[in-house]
Amino acid sequence: MNEKTNKKKRNRLFMRTAILLMLVAAIGYTIYNSATADDVSLLEVGDDAPNFALQDLDGKQHKLSDYRGQGVFLNFWGTWCEPCKKEMPAMDRQFNAYKDQGVHVLAVNIAQSNFEVQSFSDQFKLSFPIVIDKTKDVMTAYNIRPLPTTVLVNPEGKIERIITGEMTEEDIKGYMESIKPE
Amino acid sequence: MDKMQCTCGHVNPPGTVLCESCGRSLTEVEQNKKLVDMRYEGTARRSQTYNKSIIDKIWNFFSSVKVGVSIIVALLVSAAVGTILPQEQYVAVPVRSDAALEAYYSDVYGSIGKVYYFLGFNDLYNSFWFIALVGMLAISLIVASLDRFVPLYRSLKNQRVLRHSSFMNKQRIYAEGSAAPDSMEKAEAKLKELKYKVSTDKNGLLAEKGRFSRWGPYVNHIGLIIFLFGVMLRMMPGFYVDETLWIREGETRAIPEAPGYTLENKGFDVETYTGENEEAKFGEALDRVGTVVKNYQTDVVLYKKPEDALPGETNLETVKEYPIRVNQPLKFDGYAVYQMDFKKDELKTMTFALTNKATSESLGNMTIDLINPEKEYTFDDGSVVKLLGYYPDFSGFENGEPQTKTPLPNNPGFLIEMKTPETPNGETSFITIQNTVEPFGDNDYKLAFQSVETRDVSGLTVRKDRTLPILGLGGLIFMIGVAQGMYFNHRRFWIQQTADGEIMLAGHTNKNWFGLKKDLDQVKEYAALPAYTDQQEEIEKLEKEEAELTS
Numbered sequence: 001m002n003e004k005t006n007k008k009k010r011n012r013l014f015m016r017t018a019i020l021l022m023l024v025a026a027i028g029y030t031i032y033n034s035a036t037a038d039d040v041s042l043l044e045v046g047d048d049a050p051n052f053a054l055q056d057l058d059g060k061q062h063k064l065s066d067y068r069g070q071g072v073f074l075n076f077w078g079t080w081c082e083p084c085k086k087e088m089p090a091m092d093r094q095f096n097a098y099k100d101q102g103v104h105v106l107a108v109n110i111a112q113s114n115f116e117v118q119s120f121s122d123q124f125k126l127s128f129p130i131v132i133d134k135t136k137d138v139m140t141a142y143n144i145r146p147l148p149t150t151v152l153v154n155p156e157g158k159i160e161r162i163i164t165g166e167m168t169e170e171d172i173k174g175y176m177e178s179i180k181p182e
Numbered sequence: 183m184d185k186m187q188c189t190c191g192h193v194n195p196p197g198t199v200l201c202e203s204c205g206r207s208l209t210e211v212e213q214n215k216k217l218v219d220m221r222y223e224g225t226a227r228r229s230q231t232y233n234k235s236i237i238d239k240i241w242n243f244f245s246s247v248k249v250g251v252s253i254i255v256a257l258l259v260s261a262a263v264g265t266i267l268p269q270e271q272y273v274a275v276p277v278r279s280d281a282a283l284e285a286y287y288s289d290v291y292g293s294i295g296k297v298y299y300f301l302g303f304n305d306l307y308n309s310f311w312f313i314a315l316v317g318m319l320a321i322s323l324i325v326a327s328l329d330r331f332v333p334l335y336r337s338l339k340n341q342r343v344l345r346h347s348s349f350m351n352k353q354r355i356y357a358e359g360s361a362a363p364d365s366m367e368k369a370e371a372k373l374k375e376l377k378y379k380v381s382t383d384k385n386g387l388l389a390e391k392g393r394f395s396r397w398g399p400y401v402n403h404i405g406l407i408i409f410l411f412g413v414m415l416r417m418m419p420g421f422y423v424d425e426t427l428w429i430r431e432g433e434t435r436a437i438p439e440a441p442g443y444t445l446e447n448k449g450f451d452v453e454t455y456t457g458e459n460e461e462a463k464f465g466e467a468l469d470r471v472g473t474v475v476k477n478y479q480t481d482v483v484l485y486k487k488p489e490d491a492l493p494g495e496t497n498l499e500t501v502k503e504y505p506i507r508v509n510q511p512l513k514f515d516g517y518a519v520y521q522m523d524f525k526k527d528e529l530k531t532m533t534f535a536l537t538n539k540a541t542s543e544s545l546g547n548m549t550i551d552l553i554n555p556e557k558e559y560t561f562d563d564g565s566v567v568k569l570l571g572y573y574p575d576f577s578g579f580e581n582g583e584p585q586t587k588t589p590l591p592n593n594p595g596f597l598i599e600m601k602t603p604e605t606p607n608g609e610t611s612f613i614t615i616q617n618t619v620e621p622f623g624d625n626d627y628k629l630a631f632q633s634v635e636t637r638d639v640s641g642l643t644v645r646k647d648r649t650l651p652i653l654g655l656g657g658l659i660f661m662i663g664v665a666q667g668m669y670f671n672h673r674r675f676w677i678q679q680t681a682d683g684e685i686m687l688a689g690h691t692n693k694n695w696f697g698l699k700k701d702l703d704q705v706k707e708y709a710a711l712p713a714y715t716d717q718q719e720e721i722e723k724l725e726k727e728e729a730e731l732t733s
Contacts, residue, residue: 020241020325023321027317034308034313035310052492052495080575113572115556115557116555116572119570135444137436137494138494141436
C-alpha cells in the first residue's frame with residue numbers, strides 16, 4: 001500500500017514537472033520570439049548572402065555571384081541620407097586602395113531616379129559601381145531598415161558582418177581588410 | 183495530512199469532504215451543516231492535499247481560482263492601459279527608431295507620453311511581462327482544470343447507487359415516507375421514460391441524466407488553451423504577416439514578407455456619392471452630412487518572379503490585375519492585400535515656362551518628372567535647360583550645398599542652367615516652390631512656374647495568417663464548452679426503499695432546480711412517491727422568519 005502510494009506520488013511529481021516545464025518553455029520561446037521580432041534580421045552573420053541582380057547607371061547588370069572569390073563591400077544608401085553622404089568619399093578612397101587586393105564595393109541605391117544617383121556619383125567622383133534597387137526587392141530580401149547599412153560578404157559568399165550607421169575611414173579600412181581573399 | 187477512513191470502511195484521499203463511497207460527511211464542519219456541499223462531489227481538490235516539493239508549491243499556486251482571477255484582472259487592466267495612447271506600430275514617424283518614437287510620444291502627448299514611453303507601454307502587447315501574464319493565465323487554466331477535472335471525473339465514474347442516509351437527507355431535494363410496494367419499479371420505469379440512465383443495487387436506484395454537462399468548463403478551457411496556442415504561433419516566423427506597404431501611383435514595389443511577389447500601382451481613386459441619377463435617393467442625406475465616400479480603390483497588377491529568378495531581376499510574370507477595394511483584398515498564395523489608407527496629391531510633375539524676365543515672353547514649356555527627372559530639356563528655338571541638381575525634399579543649404587531630407591518630392595528644389603540664343607554662356611538659378619535664387623547675379627531668363635500634376639499614394643496592408651484555423655477551432659471548442667455547461671444540466675436522483683417499505687429520495691442538479699423538480703413531479707405522481715421538500719427554500723424561509731422576528 002505504502003509503496004503504491006509512493007509510486008503514485010512520484011508519478012504525479014513527474015507529471016507536474018513535465019507539464020510546468022513544457023508550459024514555461026512555450027512561454028519562454030514566445031517571449032524570445034517577440035523580443036527578437038523587431039530586428040528579424042532574416043540575415044545573420046555566417047548566412048549565405050542572398051544573390052541578386054541589379055543594373056548600374058550604364059545599364060550593366062551586376063550579380064553578387066559574379067564576385068565569388070572576392071570580398072564584397074555591399075553598401076545600401078540614399079542621396080537624402082546624411083551619414084551615407086559622409087562615408088562615400090572614404091569608401092571610394094579605400095576601394096581604390098583595395099580593389100587590386102580582391103575587395104569590391106557595390107553601392108545599392110534605394111529606388112531613386114537615375115538622375116539623382118548619377119549627379120551624386122558625379123559630385124563625389126565615385127569610381128565603384130552603383131546599382132539601383134528600383135522595386136526595393138533587394139532591400140526587402142536583405143531586410144534593410146536604417147540607412148546606411150553595410151553588409152560585408154567574404155570570398156566564400158557568406159556574410160561576415162552587418163554594419164548599420166556611419167563608418168569612419170578607419171572602420172572601412174578594417175572591414176575591407178577582414179574580407180580580403182587570402 | 184492523513185488519509186480519511188469513513189465509518190463505512192472506505193479510505194478517502196486527504197481533504198475529502200464527502201466519503202467517495204457512501205457519501206457520509208467526513209469533516210465536523212460538514213457534519214454540522216444542514217445541506218452538503220456538492221461542489222466537485224465533495225472530492226478533495228488535489229492541490230489542497232499535497233504541498234511538499236517546490237514543484238507542488240508552484241502547482242498549487244496556479245491551481246488556485248483566486249490566483250487565476252487575479253491574473254485575469256491584471257491582464258484586463260494592462261490591456262486597457264495599452265489603449266490609452268496609440269501603440270507604436272500605429273504611430274507615424276518618418277524613420278522608425280527608438281529616439282524618434284520617444285520624441286513622438288513626448289511631443290504629441292507631453293509628460294504623459296513621456297512616462298508612457300518610459301514604462302514601455304508604447305509596445306505593451308509585445309512586452310515580455312504581458313506575454314508572461316498571458317502565459318501564466320494558460321498555466322492557471324491547465325493546472326486548475328486538471329486539479330478539478332481528474333477527481334471529479336473519478337468520483338462521477340465510480341458513483342455508488344446506495345448512499346448513506348446522512349448524505350441523502352442533506353441534499354437540497356429530499357423526501358421520505360411510506361409508499362406502495364411497486365413504487366420502486368414504477369419510479370424506475372418513469373425515470374427511464376424521461377431519458378434517465380438508471381442503475382440499481384439491492385434496494386436502491388440511481389438515476390442520472392446529462393452528466394456531460396459537468397465537463398463544460400473543462401472543454402471551454404481546452405478551447406481557450408488552443409486559442410492561446412494559436413496566438414503564440416503568430417509570433418513564430420512564417421505564420422503571421424502584418425506589413426504596411428505604401429505604394430505610389432505608377433510605382434512597382436516588392437511585397438514585404440512575400441518573397442518573389444511584386445505589386446504595381448496602376449492608380450488610386452476615391453469615389454464619392456454624387457446624389458444624382460439612381461443615387462438621388464441619398465440626396466437629402468448628403469445635403470445633411472456633406473461628402474460621403476463610396477469607394478476607395480487601388481488598381482494593381484501582381485507579378486511573380488520565376489522560381490530561380492534573383493532579387494532585383496526584372497523578368498516579372500503577370501499573375502493578375504485586380505482592383506483592391508475596402509474589404510475586397512487581393513488574395514494570392516495565402517496572402518491578402520487590403521486597402522487601408524491613402525495620401526492624396528503628392529507632387530508628380532512640375533511644368534515651367536522659360537521666360538524672358540524683361541519682356542515676359544515665353545520660349546515654351548518644360549515638364550520635369552519629379553520621380554524620374556531628365557538631364558536636359560530642349561526648346562524649339564534651340565534653348566536648353568540643364569538640370570544640375572535635384573533635391574526632392576529641399577531642406578536648406580549646408581556649406582553652400584542644397585540638401586534633401588527625404589527621397590520624396592515634398593518640396594522639390596532644382597539647380598538649373600538656362601542657355602538661350604540670347605544668353606549662350608548660360609545662367610544659373612536655384613528654384614524651389616515660390617522662390618528663385620540667382621547665385622551668380624541677375625539673370626535675363628527665368629523658369630516661370632505653370633502647373634503641377636499630382637499622384638496619390640495608396641496605403642496597403644499585407645496580411646497572412648496561418649493561425650486562423652487554429653483560432654477558429656479554439657473558438658468553436660470554447661463555444662461548445664459554454665453550451666455544454668450552460669444549456670444542459672446534470673440531474674440525479676437517489677431512491678432507496680427500506681425493509682419496512684419506507685422510501686427515501688434525494689435529488690441533485692448542478693443548475694436549473696426548476697427543471698429537476700418538474701421531472702420529479704412526474705415521477706412522484708406516476709409512482710406515488712412521498713412528497714418532497716426543497717430544503718434550501720425551507721432554510722431560506724426560516725432565516726427570513728427569524729429575521730422578521732428579531733427586527
